[in-house]
Amino acid sequence: MGDKENLKALGLKLAEVAARLGASATTGAVLAALTNTVMAVHADSSYPKTTGSQVDLATFIRSLGLSLPTDHFSLSGLGTAVAHRAMEHPLGNLGGALSWPVPLSVDEQRQLQGFAQKEAAAGVGKGILERLYHPLSLSAETLGDPAKLLDTLLDSTQAQALGKTLQVHMQGITNESSQTDYLLAAINLELDPESMTSPDRNKVAGFDLSGHALIGKPTTTLIRQLGEHLVRRGKTSPQVAYAAVKLLLASRAPAWLVKNIPQSVTYGSLAWVNLAIAATTIEAQTPGKVANMTYAQVMLEARNVEAADPAITQRAQLEALVDWGVANGVLSRKSDHLYSADELNALTEQFNARKQQMTVASEALDRELPSRKELALARLKERFGDLGSLFEEKLIDIKRRVRWLDDGKGFNSDASNPHSMLDVAMMELEDPDAVFFSQDSRIPIDALNANCTFGVVATFNRQFDQAISDKKAAIATYIKQLVAQLPVEDRQHLEQGQLQLFQTSSYTQGTGVSSRVDHPKQEKLLIKVTHNGASRAYEIDFNQGRIKQTHPWRVGEKKTKVAHDVTVTKSFDPAGSESLRTANPSSNPAPHDSFSSTRTHVLAQAFVKHLDLDNPAIKAQARGLTTQDKHDNKIEAVTEFALNLVPFRSAIVNFQKGNYTEGTLDLALDAFGFLTAGAGAAGKVIKVAGGGLSTASKLLRVANIIGSATIGVLNPLSGLGDALVGGSRFAAKGIGFVTSKGIKYVNSLRGATGNYDLLKTISKKHGPTLIGAYKVGGVETQGVAVLRNGQWFKYDHVLKRPYGPPIADFSPRGAPPHRNVLSGSADVESVKRLERMVFL
Structure with missing residues (x-):
């Protein structure tokens, strides 16, 4: 474990040096930095103690038998390689003899468990971990860190002695980890004896990893509940319960141990499917690694490993997809090998279609509304080249040809003069008598007079209408996904209960009888649910990306006043939402397909109408103002104040992706919990992921959603013989x-x-x-x-x-x-x- 900490320290120092020196660093600068930069040496490592507690990087790198890097590329490469090596646990996935290429047979497991029970009975406490824990005096830091506690217990003298006893009893050959392998196997079997006789990849020590209580919940919920379960069943004490959880999950369900998993990546979500597949495929190549990786690191590495072993990848995809199907009410629950090819194909098609729908929705939510100004500038550049600020300088007068009664001819000057080239492109003047004049020779006045139409208005109207339509569809998809990611109990309330919708607005009452100042409307939509005789309240919070229960007193029509500030909650009954007010009972306790249900569709459409996307103020702002518009007093329609009164404005302006910085990559979580990278980070992502794509557009597209690939045809499992080999340890x-x-x-x-x-x-x-x-x-x-x-x-x-x-x-x-x-x-x-x- 000390050697692992040394590698981690070296990786961090190399990354710091690489960042400090930059890409143009010379060989001399790199070697000097390696000689002059020191790192701490872990006290429990195998590095010679005579050298002290610190060593320079160059000396330590040579002690590993490695050549010194001589440029920025090799420096960064070594740092990355060392960091990845540090993520690998010296004991693999902590399955020990149960995770060997050919694990102990069921008969051998019984023999080991029986002997270990007798040995443990001679000690103190509940089982092997408790026996190892009892004689040690541990710091609060170690006790508060399950991973560190587990490593400390397994490194103890008592652990090595017990492991040796178990190895001798089983007549096992001696190698570098044989003692610990038998010890780990014995602990796993003591905690989870059911895995020998009733193997189930989703059952750990009698705890259902795919249970209804975990659907829609973050990983912290499972860790807590599994720890409580082990204590409740007398498997371990509270002091070592979470060390036991880490040990069990490391070989059985490592995705739950990944660090820094965002709260929005909950069990049953599409983002969880991507994580589960990535974690399983990485574990197949380097057992025990993902428990030391962050969410972003796992997703970034996924593309590399998924192609390494197609059989492992397909098995990982099948298991993750089946779990997703059951959690989302798309598939009935049964053993994996009982699903037919037709069932798996239908499941795959539905999953891919839903993921595509969410990808399209995510892009639509990110996309800016079209701007008449930006369209006009683009058309001007196409026709005249980039003239920079000249486009917006007001150097043009518009005059109109006139004929007087005495047959005389002349020009009348436009009252709104002067104008800019941008004004001309945005206005689309169709007056045949209009003529442009300018005293500035930089203005291509002859070209403007020859053709002053740019097609901006028609293009803007078409693009804006499509953008609003896309936004509506995307928001509806988003709300459907929020409902589908709720815990099963909440989904049932919303699916089956009577729903009443409420909007909240506020204003400040002025001193006059009719004077008042309206405040921005809340983008949250309140829901009163009456189900099984009880009332509950929920709020759909677009900005935070969640639907959550709230205080019941918030729902219902009311007006509250504090000084001059008034808050009003009113019933909201948009057209088409009538069915929400009628109960929709069901006797089936299994999860429903909430995403595709009629009830969820109606609720999502109601929320879209609540956001008021068709409000003229939205289009008015996108249209922008020309000099002519300002002259005609159209400014009042597009003030920020007026626009802020539209709930959609509040939702879009305030909605932000969650920042997810990982090393030198600035990543983000999109609305659906997928890890994404913008154009600026795309090149780095592709380098990390090892992609080789032919065009820049493909590169950016793949980089946008990280660790997410379309799943192909899945073959049914045979289901034969796994229990005879080593039970559920052969999940993949x-x-x-x-x-x-x-x-x-x-x-x-x-x-x-x-x-x-x-x-x-x-x-x-x-x-x-x-x-x-x-x-x-x-x-x-x-x-x-x-x-x-x-x-x-x-x-x-x-x-x-x-x-x-x-x-x-x-x-x-x-x-x-x-x-x-x-x-x-x-x-x-x-x-x-x-x-x-x-x-x-």
């Missing part, structure tokens, strides 16, 4: 996964020439190593095994070491020189002969 594996991985690795060992060079290399380090067959959950698979003390042990090709208990039925089939040395039951002399062999 299963026998088929183990078999295919074993075959791929065996083929890589054989190589193209069949000379088994890799196998020989393993043998030189670990002893005689052969390819062979053994059974996993009753199914024969190919794998690699190492012979040690007359017994065969499985080989982990990722960590490059043997692991686990002896293989009972290993049958060598590879490495021709030794294929026949051991076959079936070997005699003692054959074993000794093979153990003395070294591949030449």
